[in-house]
Amino acid sequence: MATQMLDESTPPISESEPPVLQEGTDSSEGVCHIHKLPAELLTSIFQTLLSPSKPFFPDAGIDDDFILPSELMVANSVCRSWRECLLNTSWFWRKVIVVNHVEWLETCLKRSGQHPVDLAFYRAPKFVESSCLLFDNVKRIHTLGLDETDDVALDLLDTLLKAPMSALEDLRVRAYESSSRRQCFGDEELYALPAIRRVYLEYASVDWRSAAVQRLRKITVRDWESYNQHLTTMDFLRCLDGCRNLEELTLDVALPVSRCVQELDDSEEPPPVARLPNLRQLTLLCQASGLEPDVYHLLSHMRLPLRCDIHLYVQVDDEDDELPDDFLDHIPCDTSCLPILGAATSAEVMSMAFSCTVDGGGSLWFNADHTWFGPERERPPHAPGEQYLDGFCTLFARAPLAHLTVDGCDWPVSAWLELFRTFPQLSRLTIEGSPRQVATALSALRDEDVVLPNLRILDVRKSRWEPELLDLIALCLQFRAAHGTKALARLEVDMVGRNQEDHDVQLMHEKSLQLLRSLVTETVVYKDTNGDGR
Numbered sequence: 001m002a003t004q005m006l007d008e009s010t011p012p013i014s015e016s017e018p019p020v021l022q023e024g025t026d027s028s029e030g031v032c033h034i035h036k037l038p039a040e041l042l043t044s045i046f047q048t049l050l051s052p053s054k055p056f057f058p059d060a061g062i063d064d065d066f067i068l069p070s071e072l073m074v075a076n077s078v079c080r081s082w083r084e085c086l087l088n089t090s091w092f093w094r095k096v097i098v099v100n101h102v103e104w105l106e107t108c109l110k111r112s113g114q115h116p117v118d119l120a121f122y123r124a125p126k127f128v129e130s131s132c133l134l135f136d137n138v139k140r141i142h143t144l145g146l147d148e149t150d151d152v153a154l155d156l157l158d159t160l161l162k163a164p165m166s167a168l169e170d171l172r173v174r175a176y177e178s179s180s181r182r183q184c185f186g187d188e189e190l191y192a193l194p195a196i197r198r199v200y201l202e203y204a205s206v207d208w209r210s211a212a213v214q215r216l217r218k219i220t221v222r223d224w225e226s227y228n229q230h231l232t233t234m235d236f237l238r239c240l241d242g243c244r245n246l247e248e249l250t251l252d253v254a255l256p257v258s259r260c261v262q263e264l265d266d267s268e269e270p271p272p273v274a275r276l277p278n279l280r281q282l283t284l285l286c287q288a289s290g291l292e293p294d295v296y297h298l299l300s301h302m303r304l305p306l307r308c309d310i311h312l313y314v315q316v317d318d319e320d321d322e323l324p325d326d327f328l329d330h331i332p333c334d335t336s337c338l339p340i341l342g343a344a345t346s347a348e349v350m351s352m353a354f355s356c357t358v359d360g361g362g363s364l365w366f367n368a369d370h371t372w373f374g375p376e377r378e379r380p381p382h383a384p385g386e387q388y389l390d391g392f393c394t395l396f397a398r399a400p401l402a403h404l405t406v407d408g409c410d411w412p413v414s415a416w417l418e419l420f421r422t423f424p425q426l427s428r429l430t431i432e433g434s435p436r437q438v439a440t441a442l443s444a445l446r447d448e449d450v451v452l453p454n455l456r457i458l459d460v461r462k463s464r465w466e467p468e469l470l471d472l473i474a475l476c477l478q479f480r481a482a483h484g485t486k487a488l489a490r491l492e493v494d495m496v497g498r499n500q501e502d503h504d505v506q507l508m509h510e511k512s513l514q515l516l517r518s519l520v521t522e523t524v525v526y527k528d529t530n531g532d533g534r
Contacts, residue, residue: 093107093108093109093111093112093117094108094112094115094116094117094118095117095118096108096109096117096118096119096120097120097122098119098120098121098122098126098127098130099122099123099126100123100126102126102129102130102133105119105130105133106133109133109137114140115140116140116141116142116167117137117140117141117142117143118141118142118143118145118170119134119141119143119144119145120143120145120147120172121145121146121147121148122147122148123147123148124146124148124149124150124152124153127146127153127156128152128153128156131156134156134160135160135163138160138163138164138165139165139166139167140167141165141167141168142167142168142169142170143168143169143170143171143172144157144160144165144168144170144171144172145170145171145172145173145200146172146173146174146175147174148174149173149174149175149183154175154183157173158189161189161190161192161193162189162192164192164193164194165193166193166194166195167195168193168195168196169195169196169197169198170197170198170199170200171185171190171193171196171198171199171200172199172200172201173199173200173201173202173204174201174202174203175201175202175203175204183201183204183205184204184205184206184207185199185201185204185205185206185207185213186206186207186209186210186212186213187207187210187211187212189212190210190212190213190216191210191211191212193212196212196215196216197216197217197218198216198217198218198219198248199213199216199218199219199220200218200220201220201221201222201223202221202222202223203222203223204221204223205221205223205254205256206219206221208231208235208236208239208240208256209231209235209239213239213243214239214242214243214245215245216243216245216246217245217246217247217248217278218246218247218248218249219243219246219248219249219250220248220249220250220252221250221251221252221254222250222252222253222254223252223253223254231256231257232257233257233271233297233298234267234269234271234272236255236256236257237271237272237273237274237298237301237302238272238274240274240276240302241272241273241274241275243276244275244276244277244278245278246276246278246279247278247279247280247281248279248280248281248282249276249279249281249282249283250281250282250283250284251283251284251285251286252283252285253285253286255284255286255298257298271301272301273301273302273303274301274302274303275302275303276302276303276304276305276308277303277305278305279304279305279308280307280308280309281308281309281310281311282304282308282309282310282311283310283311283312283313284298284311284312284313285313285314286313286314286315294330295312295314295330296329296330296331296332299312299331299332299337299338300332300334300337301337302337303336303337304337304338304339305339305362306339306340306343306358306362307358307360307361307362308340308362309362309363310338310340310363310364310365311365312330312331312364312365312366312367313366313367313369314330314367314368314369315369316368316369326387326388326390326391327354327366327368327388327391327392327395328390328391328394328395329391330366330368331366331391331395333394333395335398338364340356340358340362340363340364340399341364341395341396341398341399342398342399343358343362343399343400344356344357344358344364344396344399344400344401345357345358345359345399345400345401345402345403346359346401346402346403346404347396347399347401347403347404347405348404348405348406348407348430349388349389349392349404349405349406349407349409350407350408350409351388351408351409351410352367352368352369352388353365353366353367353368354366354392356396356399356401386411386412386415389409389411389415389418389419390418393418393419393422393423396422396423397422400425401423401425401426402425402426402427402428402454403426403427403428403429403430404419404423404426404428404429404430405429405430405431405432405459406419406429406430406431406432406433406441407432407433407462408432408433408434408437408462409433409437410433410437411437411440412440413440413443413444413447416440416441416443416444416445417444417447417449417450419444420444420445420447420450420452421449421450424450424452424453424454425454426452426454426455427454427455427456427457428455428456428457428458428459429452429455429457429458429459430458430459430460430461431458431459431460431461432460432461432462432463433462433463434463434464435463435464435466435468435469437463438460438463438469438472439468439469439472442472442473442475442476445476445479445480446475446476446479448483451480451483451485452485453485453486455480455485455488456486456488456489456490457488457489457490457491457492458473458488458490458491458492459491459492459493459494460473460492460493460494460495461492461493461494462494462496463494463495463496464495464496464497465495465496465497465498465509465528467505467508467509467512469495470493470509470512470513470516471512471515473491473493473516474512474515474516474519477491477516477519477520478519481519487519487520487521488519488520488521489520489521489522489523490520490522490523490524490525491516491520491523491524491525492524492525492526492527493516493524493525493526493527494526494527494528494529495526495527495528495529496528496529498528500528513526
C-alpha cells in the first residue's frame, strides 16, 4: 500500500467511477479474479491490510491507530467491486486523519454513517476550519486528537467539550505549540463528558483534585516544561488514592509535586497511601532525588497490584556527587508497595538497570540514566560498582527467581558468588557479555559452595568467539558432574567473530562442541550471529 500522506497534490477520493479491470486472459479453471472475491472475504482482507497503521502519537504506545487516506485511495481505485466494498463498509471510514483537506473529513463522516468516529487533526487551522462538521457530528465523536494547538483551537476545544460530546471516550492533546495559555483539564472541561475514559496530554495538565479526573481509567501526561500546577505531596497522594478506577498512568516529567522529601520529613501526620487496585500499567519518568521529586518517596506511599506492569526511569546528573547511586536509592524494598519484589520468577540485571516478570502477568522495569550536559571531554568517569548488584540481591532476595539473565556486568568473582548464593533455586541462567565477563561467571559456577542444584539450562550470548571460552564452559560442566550435580538439559551458545574459513579453527571448534554434547543430556545449540547456526 502507498504511504504518501494526503496533501494539496492528492485530492480526496472522487465519487466518480474508477476504471474497471478487464477480464483476465488466464483460462485456468478454478481461478477467482481479484474483482470477483466474495464481499465477506474481501472485507476481511481489507480489514487486515488496512488495519490502522499510523498511530496518532507514535511514541505513546496507543492502540487506537488511524488509516492513512492514501491507503484507502489505492484500494478504492483498483476495480468496481473493491470500491463498492469500501464504500459499503463504514468501518473503513471511522478512523480519520485530517492533514490538509477538510473535504477528507466530510467524506469520511458521510461514509461512516451514524457510527462513532475517531478524529485526529495534525494542524490547528484545519481543526478550526472543521468546526461546523465537528458540531454537526459532536454526539458520535469517540476519539478526538489534536497534534497541534493554538489559542483559537483551544477555545474551540473548550466549546466542543461543553457541547457536550456524549460519546467522547478518548481525548488527546499535544499543546507544545500553544502560545499564551496553559491548558489544564479538570471538572470544567471534562465533567460534562459522561463517557470519557482516557486523556493523553503533552504540555498540558490535569486538575488532580477534580472529580472528573478521578473517574478516568487512563491518564498520560508528558510535560518537559515547567509544570503549572503544584500540589503538596500529601494532597497529590490523596488525589491519587481517589483514582480507584485508574488502569494506566504515565507521568513523564509531569509530577505535580515539589519539595517531596522535605515535606514528608517535616510532616507531623503520617502520609496518606495511594491505593490503585485496578492499575495495570504505571510509567514514571523523573529526575533523581537531588532534583525533586524522587520516585522512591512516591512509590513508598503507593500500593500497586502484583499484575501491574511498572516502568521506572530516573535521570541522574553526573555533575552532582550527592545523587543516589544504588537501586535501593530509587526502589523501596517493600513488598506491600511492590508485591512483585517477592513474586518475580524471571529477571534481567544490567549495570544500572533491571527488569523482572511474574508468571501469569506483572513486570517491573527500572533504568538509572546518568546524564551530562557539559562538554563530553569534561564528563566525570562513572563506573557502576557492585552496589547495584547488592541492591538487586536485596530487592529480590525473597523472590522465587527461576530464570536470571546478567547482561554486560563487569563484576568480580565475589559478586557472582553473592548472586548465586542469593538465588540458589535458579533453573535457567543466561550470561551476556565479553569473554572475560563470561569467564568470571563460569569461575564462580565452579565454586563448591554455590553449585546451583536446579540449573538445567545455561545460555551464553553476545560473546566474542574464543576456543578457550568453550573449554571453560566444558570445565564448568565437568566440575558440576564431579560434585554430583544433575547435568544440564540444554546449553545454548551464541558468539561472534569465529573465522569459519580457517581449517584449524574449525577443527578446534568442532572438538569443543563434541565435548559439550557429551556433557549435556538433551540439546546443545551453537550459533554464530555472523554466520549459520548449527
